[in-house]
Amino acid sequence: MAYSLITLEHAKSPISEAYRTLRTNVQFSSVDSEIKKIMITSSGPREGKSSTIANLAVSIAQTGKSVIVIDADMRNPTQHKLFGLDNGQGLSVALLQDQDYRKYVKETAVPGVMVLTGGPIPPNPAELVGSKRMKGLIEEFSQEYDMVLIDTPPIIAVTDAALLVQDVDGVILVLAAGEVNKDYALRAKEQLDKVGARILGAVLNKVDMKTNEYYYYYEYHGSDDTTKKKHKGHKGR
Numbered sequence: 001m002a003y004s005l006i007t008l009e010h011a012k013s014p015i016s017e018a019y020r021t022l023r024t025n026v027q028f029s030s031v032d033s034e035i036k037k038i039m040i041t042s043s044g045p046r047e048g049k050s051s052t053i054a055n056l057a058v059s060i061a062q063t064g065k066s067v068i069v070i071d072a073d074m075r076n077p078t079q080h081k082l083f084g085l086d087n088g089q090g091l092s093v094a095l096l097q098d099q100d101y102r103k104y105v106k107e108t109a110v111p112g113v114m115v116l117t118g119g120p121i122p123p124n125p126a127e128l129v130g131s132k133r134m135k136g137l138i139e140e141f142s143q144e145y146d147m148v149l150i151d152t153p154p155i156i157a158v159t160d161a162a163l164l165v166q167d168v169d170g171v172i173l174v175l176a177a178g179e180v181n182k183d184y185a186l187r188a189k190e191q192l193d194k195v196g197a198r199i200l201g202a203v204l205n206k207v208d209m210k211t212n213e214y215y216y217y218y219e220y221h222g223s224d225d226t227t228k229k230k231h232k233g234h235k236g237r
Ligand SMILES: Nc1ncnc2c1ncn2[C@@H]1O[C@H](COP(=O)(O)OP(=O)(O)O)[C@@H](O)[C@H]1O
Pocket: 002, 003, 004, 042, 044, 045, 046, 047, 048, 049, 050, 051, 052, 078, 205, 206, 207, 222, 223, 224, 225
């Protein structure tokens, strides 16, 4: 199985439990100020941004809340793949056309989760993401849904994520254990600080369950497929 919507396919697995812990942490961040609009980024590609945001969306929806996932990684959109949707139209088109954004929002197989896919790759993603229309779209969705989750490209590589920081209430930084270069991770944090991001927390993803060092933390962080073999008692629903 591709590592995708594990929260849906294996709701009782330790990995899904880790996503529920993330959900709880996000909810607790909301104590002092409302946190409805959350962006996810990382220092580099393939650290697990898109998987984390999709699974977080599912676990939030499982509490009866409505969630919209906006795929603002228009350079490499993948949310449509995770949710099995068509990407012929999406955010890039919604921002270019002067029409109701809602027209481009798609329902998913998961009750409560809606997705605005990335759409065809535009020539000017940073310009689109930094536009007034994008700001308006996020604001409008935050009134319509309980939670708005935004997927973005890596913050070190391109400006898109930094441009979105002022439009969201908080940022989750995903770090791939054993893959991420420490300097890059620090640089990502610095760049987020520079633009005044409220970092809600970091997700240590792709933790190797075979190393004892991390073993105790499996409930708090994502992990790889080996967990499933180890915890035979948790076969999902
Ligand atoms: N915790 C994990 N364990 C194993 N594989 C993972 C994990 N998280 C993500 N992946 C895999 O790593 C790849 C990159 O993940 P993705 O979420 O698309 O990253 P990003 O959005 O940061 O580029 C995908 O093939 C995904 O299935």
